[in-house]
Amino acid sequence: MIKNEIIPEIKLNYPLAESKLCYRLTTMGRTESDLAQEIDSTLDIPENITIGYRAAMPIIELKLTGPENQKSEMDKLWQQIKSVVNANLLYEGVLSESGETGLAHVVSKLLHDTNQSIVIIEQQSAGMISYQLFEADAPVVKSEIVPLLLDEPSSYFTGLLKAQGANIAIGIINFQEKNSQFTLIIATLKQVLHFNLKYTGRSQSKRTQQQVLAAIALDGLRRYLLNMPIIGANIWLEVME
The missing domain is CATH 3.90.950.20 (CinA-like)
Incomplete structure (x- = not known):
C-alpha cells in the first residue's frame, strides 16, 4: 500500500525540490559556539548554503548543506571549513547510525x-x-x-x-x-x-x-x-x- 498508493500520492502533491548535497564531519575539543564564531567570521557563506551543528558531548557534528548545482562552490567551502577545524577533526562523513x-x-x-x-x-x-x-x-x-x-x-x-x-x-x-x-x-x-x-x-x-x-x-x-x-x-x- 505504501509503495503503490501512498508514496505516489505524496510525490504527486509534493513535487521534490532541487536535489541537495550534504557534507559531514565530526570534531572534538571545541565548543559549538566557538566553531560557529570562527567559521562565520572567516568564511563567506552564500545564503542558500547552510552550516548546521549537532552537539552530543563530547563531540560536535558539522553539516554543510546546499543545492547540487553549486557543488563546485560547496567543495571549495568544505575545504576551507576542514582547514578551520583541522586540529579537532575526528573523521569525515557518516560512519555509523550512532x-x-x-x-x-x-x-x-x-x-x-x-x-x-x-x-x-x-x-x-x-x-x-x-x-x-x-x-x-x-x-x-x-x-x-x-x-x-x-x-x-x-x-x-x-x-x-x-x-x-x-x-x-x-x-x-x-x-x-x-x-x-x-x-x-x-x-x-x-x-x-x-x-x-x-x-x-x-x-x-x-x-x-x-x-x-x-x-x-x-x-x-x-x-x-x-x-x-x-x-x-x-x-x-x-x-x-
Missing part, C-alpha cells in the same frame, strides 16, 4: 588495516570503550575493568599483551573523582606511553563522563595509529606533569 560509535569505527578500520589486535583496560569508563569497539567489529582479544588504582601499570599492561598475544593495549585508569585526573596508557611490547590528564570541563553525569573518557581514549588510539601527536587540541583537557 555518532557515539563513529570514532570506534575509525579505530577498528585502522586496527584491521594494520593487522593489529588489541587489549582494553578500563576503570571509570566501565567498559564503554570495549563496548564501542566490539560494536565496530574491532579485533579485541580481551577487555577488563580494573580496581581503582594500578601501582605498576607498565608491567600490568605488558603482562596482558604477552598473555593474550595482542599487539597493542589501551587503558583509562587511576581516575580521581576529586579533581578529574586520570591516566591514559597506550602500550606495545616495545613501549608504554603514559599521559597524565585532567578533565577541566563542567561536572557531568556519570554516563556523560564515561562517554568523554571513552572518546579521549579512542581518539588517542586513532592518533597513535596514524602517527600523530597522541593528545589533540581540547579545551577541556589539561596535560599534567
Whole structure:
C-alpha cells in the first residue's frame, strides 16, 4: 500500500525540490559556539548554503548543506571549513547510525588495516570503550575493568599483551573523582606511553563522563595509529606533569 498508493500520492502533491548535497564531519575539543564564531567570521557563506551543528558531548557534528548545482562552490567551502577545524577533526562523513560509535569505527578500520589486535583496560569508563569497539567489529582479544588504582601499570599492561598475544593495549585508569585526573596508557611490547590528564570541563553525569573518557581514549588510539601527536587540541583537557 505504501509503495503503490501512498508514496505516489505524496510525490504527486509534493513535487521534490532541487536535489541537495550534504557534507559531514565530526570534531572534538571545541565548543559549538566557538566553531560557529570562527567559521562565520572567516568564511563567506552564500545564503542558500547552510552550516548546521549537532552537539552530543563530547563531540560536535558539522553539516554543510546546499543545492547540487553549486557543488563546485560547496567543495571549495568544505575545504576551507576542514582547514578551520583541522586540529579537532575526528573523521569525515557518516560512519555509523550512532555518532557515539563513529570514532570506534575509525579505530577498528585502522586496527584491521594494520593487522593489529588489541587489549582494553578500563576503570571509570566501565567498559564503554570495549563496548564501542566490539560494536565496530574491532579485533579485541580481551577487555577488563580494573580496581581503582594500578601501582605498576607498565608491567600490568605488558603482562596482558604477552598473555593474550595482542599487539597493542589501551587503558583509562587511576581516575580521581576529586579533581578529574586520570591516566591514559597506550602500550606495545616495545613501549608504554603514559599521559597524565585532567578533565577541566563542567561536572557531568556519570554516563556523560564515561562517554568523554571513552572518546579521549579512542581518539588517542586513532592518533597513535596514524602517527600523530597522541593528545589533540581540547579545551577541556589539561596535560599534567
